[in-house]
Amino acid sequence: MLKVENFSVSFSYNSSQLSKKQVSAITSLDIEVKAGEIMAVVGQSGAGKSLLAHAILGILPRNAHTAGKIYFKGRSLTAQRIKKIRGKEIALIPQSINYLNPLLKVGTQVARAARLSGLKNRDEAKQAAHSALARYLLDDSVAKYYPFQLSGGMARRILTATATVGMADLLLADEPTNGLDALAAEEALGHLRELADTGKAVLLITHDIESVLKITDRVSVFYDGITLEVANTSDFTGKLCLRHPYTTALWAALPTNSFTSPPSQATTPSNGKTGGCPYHLHCAKHGPDCADELPRMQELRDGLVRCHNA
Amino acid sequence: MFVQLYRIHLNRRSRTLVTVISCLALFAAVFLGAWLYGENGEITNLQLRKLPPSWEQPFGTDWLGRDMFARTLKGLRISLMIGLSAATASAIIALILGLAAATLGKAVDTAVTWLIDVAIATPHLILLILIAFACGGGAKGVIIAVAASHWPVLTRIIRAEVLQLRSSAFIHLSAKLGRGPLWIAWHHMLPHLLPQFVIGLLLMFPHAILHAAALTFLGFGMSPHTPAIGVLLAESMRYLSMGLWWLAVAPGLTLIISVQAFDILGNSLRVLLDPKTCRE
Amino acid sequence: MPQSLFLKFLLQKSIKLLVLLGAVALLSFFLVSRSPIDPIDAYVGAAILKISPEQREVIADRWGLDKPPAERFFCWAGRLVRGDFGISTIYNEPVLSVIGKRFITSFWLMLLAWSFSGVLGFLLGIAAGAQEESLLDRVIRLYAFTMASTPTFWVGMVLLTIFSIELDWTPICCAWPPGMSAEETCFWQRLHHLLLPALTLSLIGVAQITLHTRGKMIEAMNSEYVIFARAQGDSTLGIVFRHAVRNAALPAITLQFASLGELFGGAVLAEQVFSYPGLGKTTVEAGIRGDVPLLLGIVIFSAIFVFFGNTLADIIYKYIDPRMRRMAGT
Secondary structure, eight states: EEEEEEEEEEEEEETTSSSSEEEEEEEEEEEEEEETTTTEEOOTTSEEEEHHHHHHOOOTTTTEEEEEEEEEEEEEOOHHHHHHHHHTTTEEEOGGGGOOOSOOHHHHHHHHHHHHHHHSSSSHHHHHHHHHHHTTOOOGGGGGOOOGGGOHHHHHHHHHHHHHHHHOOOEESSTTTTTTHHHHHHHHHHHHHHHHHTTTTEEEEEHHHHTTTTOSSSSEEEEETTTEEEEGGGGSSSSSOSSSHHHHHHHHSSTTTOOOOOOOOOOOOOOOOOOOOOTTTGOOEEEOOTTTOOOOOEETTTTOOOOOOO | OHHHHHTTTSHHHHHHHHHHHHHHHHHHHHHHHHHHHGGGGGGOOGGGGTTOOOOTTTTTTTOOOOOOHHHHHHHHHHHHHHHHHHHHHHHHHHHHHHHHHSSHHHHHHHHHHHHHHHHHHSSHHHHHHHHHHHHSSSSHHHHHHHTSHHHHHHHHHHHHHHHHTTTHHHHHHHHTTTHHHHHHHHIHHHHHHHHHHHHHHHHHHHHHHHHHHHHHHHHOOOOOOOHHHHHHHHHHHHHHHHTOOOHHHHHHEEEHHHHHHHHHHHHHHHHHHTTTTTTO | OHHHHHHHHHHHHHHHHHHHHHHHHHHHHHHHHTTTTTTTHHHHGGGTTSSSSEEEEEEEHHHHHTTTHHHHHHHHHHHHHOOOOOBTTTTOSSSSHHHHHHHHHHHHHHHHHHHHHHHHHHHHHHHHHHTTSHHHHHHHHHHHHHHTTTTTTHHHHHHIIIIIIOOOOOOOSSSTTSSSOTTTSSSHHHHHHHHHHHHHHHHHHOOOOOHHEEEEEHHHHHHHHHHHHHHTTHHHHHHHIIIHHHHEEEEEEHHHHHHHHHHHHHHHHHHHHHOOOOOOHHHHHHHHHTTTTHHHHHHHHHHHHHHHHHHHHHHHHHHHHHHHHHHHOO
């Protein structure tokens, strides 16, 4: 349903020498999400993956520049097209209630999302909002709350409701387990799995690789602005069939696994300047050409990887 | 080549610098002009009375034949001096009170905060009138009135800034690393406070100048020896109905331009120095 | 909103007002007693050469001027608390009655200017903030910025010159036609005389609220909930009216109420230019001619006026914003 090829996002800013500079947030991103599938984009905080959702929806700030291709349902997703279909065919589940208007009741906001998704009739929209809330086991009285009155779990359900009140085929979930305890997180992720099972495509952006593995189909590993690997969920279980050294290190760093020290994230964006693999300085399998040449994306064992030495 | 040079530096930062320099140049021009030409405004010439603006007298002449341009320049210089000295005095009071409130303990803080509340309890102009009255009027009264009533806002800002600094992590760290309070004050707090203070002072000028002009207009600073803009305007009221509009319009416009220049100067410096916006 | 909590709020505010008034009274009395202007000279005015020292003593005695300042203060304060603000030396009437009459005249002027500048300022602020850096925004910003540097009395003089003198559309002075009395003039004549002073105040007053509203609008337009609204497919117009305006309205209204002090100050200047017989002009006269009881009375009154405005702003801020309501203990 969604295909992102060699996508990059950079921002321009005024440097201290009276000139404009550019900093690259995403250097090369490749993603594919099919209907009924949950694809997770996993990476450390600050790797630039949260921008992906905004980039797809065309709501990046003014000083952002993008390059690369995005295809939705087979056709190119131009700026014009996304303006028409956002909220209708592609919906965002935002990170937190900061993305809701603090002065409006949540019920009103969900109904508004319904109207924006295509239900022109006010009563129909209200009905849709009502059923969306009911679907997530929220009482009618919750509709009268203001965002600040919601508990963590309720907030998560409301945010999901705003995206599912319409008929969107692609859902972008931005950090769905942010700030939730284990139980609430599991519940939130469960909702996403249900949605995928009804035929929707879900793109899940997160840093919490451990929890999301329970519901995802495929995982895309992101490091310092570049997609390093696209693996299947099954690769993470049992026999451990991971391809990229970074993914292996990331997996090993989890407390439930060997809890070894994680590789340190580059503190400044590399700006694509180094030209080589961004991970080469910390890599266990580092070879002679890793510093100079960025590896191409190759197929390996039913997945994709960008490594000279996989 | 000049065009190329200008295009390269067309970003906001350099434009702001140009603005700052232009404003300063304007003030220099006013003071220089008043010094060179101001006294001409005292010469009365009964044959040239009540003349509208022309090439010889760009601002026209008044009912005694005096050149309004010269009078305006002198008046502007006087108004600016009154406003600047009063604002500076006020800013110093604000600095002392703000620092005291933030560093000398809860009692002093409560006292200062309460003092601020009392100072802003009445409309500003009423307080000005009261103080000017208490000082017996005259230019002295106007300066004291303006100086004694403009400190509240800046005091609050300085107090807030110092309180925030005192509780900030890097100050605590510095103290734990063994730096004495004076060292911390000089090396850490001053760089934060100084820009705020200077900008606050600059932005106080417009208010001070306007309020001083208002007071003199109302009659509290009246004296033929200090023909500030407010006095010029008050006198011109009598002749408005005779159609001598230039007596009011010209001095007023020059006052507005000068005041605006200070405003622009203050805001430009703020954009340049505020770490949040200096990168735009 | 529980009654008891609101009453508690009102009680706290009342106490604060009394304490504040006490301080203001003390401060103003102190200032006034330091004035080199001899109240007797100011009172007697032109007849100063004619009165004898004995007559002066009689006046001094009647006004209690020979007593020490502290005693005079408590005497005055005591009378104040009982509602006796003294007698105005200029008008020879009780101060309260002078203030009352003049305030009503000023009230209509201030109300007209306040409403007009509030509404217009809000609309201009929305238009400017909705599309930052657009031509409309730049023009509006230029206007507001310029007005902020312009003396109120000068604007009044310019308007007077253009509309009353050159065009002869509006009267040159006063609240009603000279020669007639207040009771004789009809509503439309009053309005006619109100126009220019109100316009003067409005032109300046608009500036502050426009800039403030614009700032809040821009803040709202750059907020996360607007980003999300865009992601949901809302149009810019929809966002402006559904989100930004709503979020900018509350701060704007709060500011309007908190700016009553500025309004009063502006009225003083506007009334002077147009010789409008309101409380503002009276204040100036009291100051120039040394009418101490009247001046003190006006200071106290204006402090109450400003406090009233600030309290209303506080109420709006605390009880209408749903987030604050929760903190206030609903």
